[in-house]
Structures are given as C-alpha cells and as structure tokens.
Amino acid sequence: MKALVWHGKEDIRCDRVSDPEIQDSRDAIIKVTSCAICGSDLHLFHNFIPAMMPGDIMGHEAMGEVVEVGSAAKGKLKKGDRVVVPFTIFCGECDQCRRGNYSVCERSNRNKDLADKAFGHATAGLFGYTHLTGGYPGGQAEYLRVPFADATHIKVPDGIPDEKLLFLSDIFPTGWQAAAQCDIEPTDTVAIWGCGPVGQMAIRSAILLGAKQVVAIDCVPERLGMAEAGGAITINFMDESVIERLNELTGGKGPDKCIDCVGMESHVTMSLPDTIYDRGKQMLMMENDRPHVLREMIYVCRGAGVISIPGVYSGLVDKIPFGMAMNKGITFRTGQTHVKRWTDDLLRRIEEGQIDPSFVITHTVRLEDGPDMYKLFRDKQDDCIKVVLKP
Amino acid sequence: MFPLSNLVRAKGDPKILRSGPSSLTMADKLTRGLGWFSIGLGLTELLAPRKITRALGMRGMEPLVRAYGAREIAAGVMTLSTEKHLGLASRVAGDGLDIATLAVGLVRPGNRRRDNVALAIAMVVGVTVLDIAAARATKVAHGRNGAGDRRKFADRTGFPQGVEAARRIGTTARTAGSA
Numbered sequence: 001m002k003a004l005v006w007h008g009k010e011d012i013r014c015d016r017v018s019d020p021e022i023q024d025s026r027d028a029i030i031k032v033t034s035c036a037i038c039g040s041d042l043h044l045f046h047n048f049i050p051a052m053m054p055g056d057i058m059g060h061e062a063m064g065e066v067v068e069v070g071s072a073a074k075g076k077l078k079k080g081d082r083v084v085v086p087f088t089i090f091c092g093e094c095d096q097c098r099r100g101n102y103s104v105c106e107r108s109n110r111n112k113d114l115a116d117k118a119f120g121h122a123t124a125g126l127f128g129y130t131h132l133t134g135g136y137p138g139g140q141a142e143y144l145r146v147p148f149a150d151a152t153h154i155k156v157p158d159g160i161p162d163e164k165l166l167f168l169s170d171i172f173p174t175g176w177q178a179a180a181q182c183d184i185e186p187t188d189t190v191a192i193w194g195c196g197p198v199g200q201m202a203i204r205s206a207i208l209l210g211a212k213q214v215v216a217i218d219c220v221p222e223r224l225g226m227a228e229a230g231g232a233i234t235i236n237f238m239d240e241s242v243i244e245r246l247n248e249l250t251g252g253k254g255p256d257k258c259i260d261c262v263g264m265e266s267h268v269t270m271s272l273p274d275t276i277y278d279r280g281k282q283m284l285m286m287e288n289d290r291p292h293v294l295r296e297m298i299y300v301c302r303g304a305g306v307i308s309i310p311g312v313y314s315g316l317v318d319k320i321p322f323g324m325a326m327n328k329g330i331t332f333r334t335g336q337t338h339v340k341r342w343t344d345d346l347l348r349r350i351e352e353g354q355i356d357p358s359f360v361i362t363h364t365v366r367l368e369d370g371p372d373m374y375k376l377f378r379d380k381q382d383d384c385i386k387v388v389l390k391p
Numbered sequence: 392m393f394p395l396s397n398l399v400r401a402k403g404d405p406k407i408l409r410s411g412p413s414s415l416t417m418a419d420k421l422t423r424g425l426g427w428f429s430i431g432l433g434l435t436e437l438l439a440p441r442k443i444t445r446a447l448g449m450r451g452m453e454p455l456v457r458a459y460g461a462r463e464i465a466a467g468v469m470t471l472s473t474e475k476h477l478g479l480a481s482r483v484a485g486d487g488l489d490i491a492t493l494a495v496g497l498v499r500p501g502n503r504r505r506d507n508v509a510l511a512i513a514m515v516v517g518v519t520v521l522d523i524a525a526a527r528a529t530k531v532a533h534g535r536n537g538a539g540d541r542r543k544f545a546d547r548t549g550f551p552q553g554v555e556a557a558r559r560i561g562t563t564a565r566t567a568g569s570a
C-alpha cells in the first residue's frame with residue numbers, strides 16, 4: 001500500500017510499504033477513506049519530538065471502512081462498519097480508561113518500559129507518533145491497523161460526508177477538551193493563542209460552551225479572519241501588544257481563561273528578548289521547547305484563572321515564571337486529548353447542525369501529494385489551514 | 392535501500408518496499424550541505440588556525456581565525472535548524488567578512504603567499520554564490536507569497552445556523568446547567 005513515511009527531519013516520502021496485518025485478536029484493519037495532517041505532525045516533521053525512527057508511518061487523524069476484524073473485536077465491529085479512529089489508542093478496561101482518562105490508558109502503549117522511564121508513568125499509545133507512545137504506524141496510508149479496535153473507534157452513520165466527521169479523530173475534541181477544561185462561566189473572557197486548526201476548534205467550542213467573550217491571537221491574517229468568522233475578537237501579535245490589548249478588553253483584569261493552541265514552536269516578534277534566547281537554546285538542543293506563549297499566559301491571566309494547554313510540549317522548558325503562577329493561584333489543565341470522552345456528544349452536535357467542523361479545510365488532495373502538503377501547511381503557503389488527504 | 396529500522400519493526404507492521412520522492416527540496420538539500428560545510432570549516436579554523444594562517448601568509452592572525460571559526464559553527468548550526476533562512480543570511484554576511492579579511496592578506500606587504508590568498512578568495516566567492524542561491528531558493532520554496540487575505544475565510548463560521556445561534560446554544564445550556 002501507499003503511506004506517508006518519516007525519513008528524518010523535513011523528509012517525508014510517499015512510499016510503497018507492505019500492508020498491515022492483524023497482530024492481535026482485538027485488532028481491526030481499516031481502509032482509510034480520509035486522513036489529515038495535524039500541527040502535531042509538524043513537530044515530528046521538524047524532529048522536535050524524540051524517538052522517531054526512519055520508516056515510521058505518519059498520521060493520527062483518519063477514518064474509513066472496517067475491512068478485517070480480529071476474533072475478539074467481532075462483537076463490537078464488523079466488516080463494512082464506518083468508523084473514525086481516535087488518535088489516542090485505549091483498551092477501555094484499565095483503571096484510567098474506566099475514569100475516561102483515555103490518553104493515559106495503562107495498556108495501549110507497547111513501549112511501556114521506555115515510556116515509564118521518559119515520563120515517569122507511560123501514556124497511551126498514539127498512532128503515527130514517537131516510539132515513546134508505542135511507535136504505532138499511522139493513518140496517512142491506504143490501510144491502518146487499529147489496536148484495541150473493539151474500544152478504539154467511533155462508529156459514524158452513513159449519509160454524512162467524511163469532511164464533517166474526520167476531525168472527531170483529534171482536533172475537534174482537542175479544541176473542545178481545551179475549552180471544557182476551562183470550566184467556562186457566562187461572565188468569562190477566554191483568550192486563545194494560536195488560530196491553527198486546533199485554535200479554530202477551541203474558539204467554536206468556547207462559544208458553544210457559553211463564554212461571554214472569546215479573544216483569538218495569531219499573526220497570520222487569513223487565520224485571524226477565520227477566527228473572527230467564528231465569533232472571536234482578534235489580536236495580531238505582530239501589530240499590537242497582546243498583553244495591553246487583553247487587559248484593555250477585560251477592563252484591566254486580564255482573561256479569566258487562557259488556552260495555548262500553539263505549543264512548543266511559538267513565534268515571537270523580533271523585538272521581544274525571549275525569541276533569540278529560546279531559539280538559540282532550541283537549536284543547540286539545550287531546551288526542547290520555545291515556551292513564549294506559556295510565559296505570556298501566566299503573566300496576563302487573571303488571578304485564580306485557568307490555563308488550559310492542548311499545545312504540545314516535548315520536554316524541558318526554561319524560564320517559566322512559576323512563582324507568578326503560584327501566587328496568582330492559577331490552575332493548569334493539560335493533556336493529549338481523551339478523544340472518546342467527548343465524541344458521543346460532539347457527534348450529536350454535528351448531526352444536530354450546531355457545528356460543522358469541515359469549515360477549517362482549505363486543501364483536499366491525493367495521498368501522493370502529502371509530502372508537498374507538509375511544506376505547504378508548515379509554511380502557511382496558499383492560505384493553507386487544514387489539509388485532508390484522500391488515499 | 393531500506394532503512395535499518397525495517398529490521399526492528401514489529402512483525403506485521405508495514406515495512407518499506409519502495410521509497411517515493413522526498414519532501415526535501417533542492418534548496419533544502421543545498422542548504423543542508425552548506426550547513427555541514429560551515430561546521431567543518433569552523434572546526435578547522437577553531438582547532439588548526441595556524442595551518443590556515445601559514446598557508447595564507449597571514450601569521451599573527453590566529454585569534455581572528457579562531458573567532459571566525461566560532462562564527463562559522465554558529466552559522467552552521469543555524470543553517471541546519473528550522474531557521475535556515477537566518478543561518479543562510481548569517482553565512483552570506485560571514486562570506487563578506489571573509490573576503491574583506493582575505494583582501495587584507497592580498498595587499499599585505501611582502502606576503503609571498505598571495506597566490507594562495509587569491510585562490511582562497513576565489514573559493515569564498517564561489518561559496519558566496521552558493522549561499523546566495525540557497526537563500527533565494529529557500530525564500531521561493533518556503534516563503535509566503537503576499538501578506539495573506541484577512542477576508543478570505545470571512546464566511547467560514549463553522550456554525551451552520553450562524554454565530555448568534557451558537558452563542559445562544561452556549562448561554563441556554565449554561566442557564567439550564569447542563570453543559
């Protein structure tokens with residue numbers, strides 16, 4: 001089959017690879033009908049996430065049709081079922097899964113020993129990601145083996161196009177969880193850094209969860225335009241001071257809730273000192289992440305506020321004003337998304353027409369064109385915001 | 392040629408049979424070559440400055456050569472990072488500095504190694520051409536064309552019933568206490 005394969009930094013190729021096989025009785029094989037490139041894939045593209053290996057198949061946002069089912073998954077899935085695949089692989093039975101904490105499932109990470117050492121306690125297996133999360137081949141391919149498939153799937157009805165459903169795999173629940181973890185009150189101003197696909201979903205989620213005011217921050221005009229379309233007030237951090245504007249919009253109090261939809265590769269205007277510091281350290285591999293957004297959030301967030309962080313960080317961050325955070329009584333909420341925790345509710349909202357997540361798609365191309373799309377998406381060329389691939 | 396990692400893949404996981412074209416552009420490959428060249432040259436300048444000054448008849452300038460070595464390494468690291476445009480820009484600036492310094496060697500009275508200096512200048516000029524070409528190609532391959540249109544997606548609300556309806560869903564759910 002064809003698949004997008006990681007060969008090293010900035011080196012993705014559409015390779016011919018052997019077809020996946022059932023390895024365990026709980027597995028299923030999906031024929032992928034649509035998949036997408038995520039901002040997390042860009043961190044892998046840049047080789048900022050440790051423990052990738054040449055030959056790894058990319059992709060963790062996929063959906064399709066079940067073509068083969070292992071014996072133990074048969075009660076829950078059958079050939080021909082239409083499913084969206086959550087990017088967090090989960091067993092559905094362990095202590096964490098029973099609490100709905102699927103992204104820290106205790107069983108689905110097949111490199112648990114390695115991950116225990118790296119993280120203290122292993123996190124769940126993820127598709128198309130580092131070997132620290134199991135090194136499972138991803139869904140930017142014609143076929144995908146889904147481990148623990150009897151639990152790890154979202155059944156979706158026929159009659160709704162892929163485009164409306166695909167993002168149940170990741171970015172829609174990710175934006176939703178980011179907002180839900182803020183415990184939004186009707187009087188709240190929610191500030192959202194980053195208007196990429198995750199930021200766009202977080203904006204819509206904060207509106208649907210009843211925020212009084214949603215403010216979105218980025219520097220890419222067409223992304224800011226899309227944020228505004230979704231009901232946000234926008235700040236272009238190249239043109240104005242984020243901190244001044246946020247204080248102005250909140251009567252000097254600061255946003256009650258802050259969401260980081262940027263993660264470890266934040267851009268900073270050249271006039272701020274931390275850009276040179278972080279970039280230099282990251283280049284020399286003395287720091288994994290560029291945490292500018294984290295610093296800005298801690299500074300501007302209102303006392304007793306919540307900082308919710310769906311943006312991905314990989315390792316050590318430096319110069320975080322933790323004293324400020326502690327004294328202000330800030331609550332941090334983080335995590336890879338517990339996809340399945342939210343998707344029943346979100347599927348219902350899509351079916352009822354409350355939201356249509358396909359608004360974010362700007363490019364739909366063949367899987368073979370994937371390698372070029374990584375560049376297009378990374379470089380934000382041709383007003384690219386979200387790429388869908390059709391194997 | 393298959394990656395070694397095919398050997399360690401779990402049985403049943405897909406293995407590469409035939410590799411396709413890479414997302415790396417010619418510009419990326421040239422840039423990567425220049426980055427490694429920068430580091431190699433920098434290390435030589437840093438560790439063996441006397442060899443260089445002797446060949447160029449510019450003895451006594453070892454500390455400067457060492458400093459240039461450090462500069463080359465910094466530029467090399469930057470050129471190999473995701474901030475390659477900055478790395479290439481600093482390489483071009485460094486090339487200018489190199490040429491100016493070599494020119495001093497050319498006019499230095501009594502320098503019997505002028506032919507070597509001329510050769511070095513020719514080489515640096517050659518590399519400068521490559522650096523400029525790589526910087527241009529990088530800009531074309533990875534730059535954004537134009538500033539971006541703020542209104543391009545003005546109709547993409549994501550809410551089939553409109554933003555106001557979505558806000559109402561939020562506030563009613565809130566007052567019903569069921570969100």
Ligand SMILES: NC(=O)c1ccc[n+]([C@@H]2O[C@H](COP(=O)([O-])OP(=O)(O)OC[C@H]3O[C@@H](n4cnc5c(N)ncnc54)[C@H](O)[C@@H]3O)[C@@H](O)[C@H]2O)c1
Pocket residue numbers: 038039040041042043170171174193194195196197198199217218219220223237261262263264265266267268292293309310311312313335336337
């Ligand atoms: N927690 C999860 O489960 C999960 C799931 C999906 C994605 N993610 C992460 O979410 C993040 C965003 O993903 P995406 O797909 O939207 O990626 P993206 O790269 O398209 O979006 C990031 C956006 O942030 C903007 N940005 C950069 N620096 C900024 C700054 N200083 N202030 C404000 N905005 C800034 C960029 O211009 C860009 O538009 C990534 O880190 C990704 O890894 C997490």
Ligand SMILES: [Zn+2]
Pocket residue numbers: 038039040041060061087170171
């Ligand atoms: Zn993702």
Ligand SMILES: [Zn+2]
Pocket residue numbers: 090091092093094095096097104105106107108
């Ligand atoms: Zn589990």
